[in-house]
Amino acid sequence: MSITIEDVAKAAGVSRQTVSRVINGKPGVKPAVREKIETAIAELGYVPNLAARRMGGARSFLIMAINDRERTIENWAAGHGNDWVDQMLYGGMLACEARGYHMLFELIDTETGKAVEQVRRVLTSLQPDGIILTQPHSENPELAALLRERGRPFARIALPDANSDALCVHFDDAGAARAAVDHLTGLGHRKIAFLAGDRSYEASLVRREGYGDAMKDAGLEPLIAEGGYSFDKAGAIARDWLENGGPTAVIAENDEMAFALLHVASKLGVEVPEQLSLISFEDTPGARFAVPPLTAIRQPTAAMIARACELLMDAAEGQPANGDHCLPFDLIVRETTGPAPR
């Protein structure tokens, strides 16, 4: 029914295997023959069948990204969307398709027992050439063990793990926190608060540390509050601060909390940035449409996934990679930061 390698071989007057070699870009084919085969492929419009390829023992050309089921669904259900997922797609799809791979997303349960079983299943059913692990799965040693045991290349989107040389892609959370502080001190602020998210989120701890260190270096007193990444919690904290002469500048760990600050400030008649400066650590699409547009740290999410894909495809093609890869972030200055009030 569909055109097979056999058809191409016949048309070019060679054997299957030679055609296969050409398709896979393997050496050991005379230029003249290669060209003849390429012509035949083009003329017949031959496209290899991935399932058969995989059956023959080759790659599946699938890169699988694994996300936390609970959190992802929760965000969707709450109508917050998952800009994170969208960014993953941005980086991952383009990187993959450039090399003929496809990107597949899977939602995996948080609970470790379930997670291991679910990953085992997708591993054997789909046989992806590489796996990308995001929070919190990237910090699950059982998952790493399973993947290592199966000999599947995987990349963790997470901070480097001291007792493992597994491939890991991340950005400088601490440096970004420091950059935010520096930007604000540069504007003359001295009461700078950090509106943090969740302690169970490892990157959050590192950001707190970066913030703390930067404040200490500037001779300032740190002030950390727990906002739980939530609009309401952050709003309550903001109200308390704004009504009682709190900080003149706030670094919020995500956009939702930043929006809450904006909201409360607007309600209380506090002008941004004249009376309050604000930096978000997330920069979702909404950030630039806020009133006023949010100054924000832009995490290189798409770039991290793209890099992870690259490394995994390299590994699938016999160039195993490991170690950690740190990507640069941006501090995008929009309109929520300004000189400290006097």
Added chain:
Amino acid sequence: MSITIEDVAKAAGVSRQTVSRVINGKPGVKPAVREKIETAIAELGYVPNLAARRMGGARSFLIMAINDRERTIENWAAGHGNDWVDQMLYGGMLACEARGYHMLFELIDTETGKAVEQVRRVLTSLQPDGIILTQPHSENPELAALLRERGRPFARIALPDANSDALCVHFDDAGAARAAVDHLTGLGHRKIAFLAGDRSYEASLVRREGYGDAMKDAGLEPLIAEGGYSFDKAGAIARDWLENGGPTAVIAENDEMAFALLHVASKLGVEVPEQLSLISFEDTPGARFAVPPLTAIRQPTAAMIARACELLMDAAEGQPANGDHCLPFDLIVRETTGPAPR
């Protein structure tokens, strides 16, 4: 190396084919035998290999969603993200995994010649069981012809096509526009404008029509402006309106334009909703965090994709579906609509 159907067959003391029947839920297996096989599957932790399954001539368990490459990448590059894609994932992934399928995304060029070739390629390389076509591919007759010729079930996320009974999933664009108008007239507004997007986008035309009809029915004069879905264009129009006693209420076709209105209103000291009411036709996550939060039409994007997946999986399993499926929308009243000023 990995556990095969053969292993299960041996463990249960039956043949391959019987195990296969059980896996595929086919009839004609005695309950006792079925149970024995299921036990063996569970004990061995057997998981079928999808590539082999496909090779054997069965389904691929893949549903492929096709998006417009240019627009999608443009949105990503501009930092606007693609909430649309995120919503597709929401609906699609969950629907698929519930029945053991996987959802795959592909970016396909807008130009029709390229599109047909690219779709042909993914069709033969991945052999998906069903294809979801979104704008503008959903309106490309060549693509539809290709898919029909190949006998691949496909669903268009688009308005029904009069001269085709192809499967089609959509929502009531005209009705939503009317609902927006009705909400505003109910609040006493009489100068209601429609800030439209792109004429090349078929749904936009239908929305204009719905708006126009509703205005006529209310005995009001329609006022349509072309905002091209762009922040800047919409901002210019908004400035003109607000400075020259324009409409007291605006329906914007997407959030970005609505944000522009909010932005300009804030700049000009025009109070929302006291002096200007605003409804968006999109409702991305940013809408609820805007100041003030946007009243919006909520399109059932996730639900449409989920429905499309369901229908395609049914088709893959021998229950071909066609005709059009219209899903309900929501008008979510937040804080940008209020009584008309006097």
Added chain:
DNA sequence: TTGGCAATTGTGAACGTTCACTATTTATCC
């Protein structure tokens, strides 16, 4: 020439399923 080695090309088997049959068992009816 001719032998030998490297480069190139070809061959049969295998991958893990399902398909299209065939064979066997079980139930039904008179």
Added chain:
DNA sequence: GGATAAATAGTGAACGTTCACAATTGCCAA
């Protein structure tokens, strides 16, 4: 109880690749 049909179970081949190895070709030096 036997014949017949229906239900259940099993078998070899096929799907389209790649693998591992075997066969051929070409080239160079002796």
